[in-house]
Amino acid sequence: MSTLFYISSIVAIASTIMVITRYHPVHALLYLAVSFLSVGMIFLSLGAPFVAALEIIVYAGAIIVLFIFVVMMLNLGQETAQQEKEWLKPKVWVVPSALVLVLLAEMLLLLFTGSQQVMQVSQVDPRKVALSLYGEYIIAVELIGFLLMAGIVGAAHIGKHRKPSLHRFLQNGDTEKEKAMPVREQEVISNEQTVLHD
Amino acid sequence: MTDSANMVLMVATVLFALGLVGVLTRKNVVFMLISVEVMLNAAGMAFIAAGSKWQQPDGQVMFLFILAMAAAEVSVGLALVLQIYHQHKTMDVEDLKELKD
Incomplete structure (x- = not known):
C-alpha cells in the first residue's frame, strides 16, 4: 500500500501544480483529469475501492466533461491563454502564495507534533457503505x-x-x-x- | 511514520493549499471553478483518510455527499459562467461589479 500511496500522491501534487499554473484552459483540464485519477488511486490504496470508482466516474468523467463543454461553447483558446499570461505576472501571485504557504506550514506543524501511530489499512467494502448510507x-x-x-x-x-x-x-x-x-x-x-x- | 494517517492528511492539506492559491491568484472564472473543485476533492480525501483510520464507512458516506454537492455546484457555476460571458463578453471577475456601490 505504501509505495502505491506515495507514488500516486506525488503524481497528484505535481499535476495539481500544473493545473494552477497553466495558461491554456484545455491543458489545465487535462492535468486536472490526471490529478483526479491519481487521487482515485490514493483512495484505492486507502482501502476504499467504491469511492475510487466513483471518483473516476463522476469527477474524471462527468465534471471534466462539463468543463470541456463550457470551454468549447465559449471558444476559449489561444487568446485566452495570452490574456492569462498577461494577468499572471509574478507580482500578482507571489503574495497570495506566500500567505497560503504560511497557513500550510502551520497545518503541517500541527499535524506532525502529535503522536503518530502506524495506520492499519483495512478495506471498507461497499456493502458496509451501502448499509450505513441507506440506514442511518x-x-x-x-x-x-x-x-x-x-x-x-x-x-x-x-x-x-x-x-x-x-x-x-x-x-x-x-x-x-x-x-x-x-x-x-x-x-x-x-x-x-x-x-x-x- | 511512513504509514500514519498524518501522511494522508498532509497530502490533502497540500492539495487544498494548491487549490486555495489557484482561487486567490486567477482572474478567469473557469480557472477559479477548477481550483474550487481541487479544494473540494482535497476535503473529501481527508474524510476518506479518517474513515480508513477508524475503519468505519462514515467517511466514504461523507465523500458521497461532497461528490453530489460538487456536481450541483459545478453545474450552477458553469451556467453562471455562460451567462456572464453572454452578458459581459469577458471572463475577468474584476469586470463584474454591478453589485458595487
Missing part, C-alpha cells in the same frame, strides 16, 4: 436529492437565453434600458367605438 444516513440522502434537483433547476434557469420578447406588453419594462425608452403611443380602440363603427 437516509435523511441525508433525501436532502442531497433535493440539492441535486435544485441544482438542475437552477442551472437550467440561469443558463437559459433570454429572448427579446416581441409583444409590446412584454417589452414594456423588461429591463432598465427598455423602461427608460418612451413607449410608442397606441391609439385606444374601445369596445364601444368598434361597435359603433360596425
Whole structure:
C-alpha cells in the first residue's frame, strides 16, 4: 500500500501544480483529469475501492466533461491563454502564495507534533457503505436529492437565453434600458367605438 | 511514520493549499471553478483518510455527499459562467461589479 500511496500522491501534487499554473484552459483540464485519477488511486490504496470508482466516474468523467463543454461553447483558446499570461505576472501571485504557504506550514506543524501511530489499512467494502448510507444516513440522502434537483433547476434557469420578447406588453419594462425608452403611443380602440363603427 | 494517517492528511492539506492559491491568484472564472473543485476533492480525501483510520464507512458516506454537492455546484457555476460571458463578453471577475456601490 505504501509505495502505491506515495507514488500516486506525488503524481497528484505535481499535476495539481500544473493545473494552477497553466495558461491554456484545455491543458489545465487535462492535468486536472490526471490529478483526479491519481487521487482515485490514493483512495484505492486507502482501502476504499467504491469511492475510487466513483471518483473516476463522476469527477474524471462527468465534471471534466462539463468543463470541456463550457470551454468549447465559449471558444476559449489561444487568446485566452495570452490574456492569462498577461494577468499572471509574478507580482500578482507571489503574495497570495506566500500567505497560503504560511497557513500550510502551520497545518503541517500541527499535524506532525502529535503522536503518530502506524495506520492499519483495512478495506471498507461497499456493502458496509451501502448499509450505513441507506440506514442511518437516509435523511441525508433525501436532502442531497433535493440539492441535486435544485441544482438542475437552477442551472437550467440561469443558463437559459433570454429572448427579446416581441409583444409590446412584454417589452414594456423588461429591463432598465427598455423602461427608460418612451413607449410608442397606441391609439385606444374601445369596445364601444368598434361597435359603433360596425 | 511512513504509514500514519498524518501522511494522508498532509497530502490533502497540500492539495487544498494548491487549490486555495489557484482561487486567490486567477482572474478567469473557469480557472477559479477548477481550483474550487481541487479544494473540494482535497476535503473529501481527508474524510476518506479518517474513515480508513477508524475503519468505519462514515467517511466514504461523507465523500458521497461532497461528490453530489460538487456536481450541483459545478453545474450552477458553469451556467453562471455562460451567462456572464453572454452578458459581459469577458471572463475577468474584476469586470463584474454591478453589485458595487
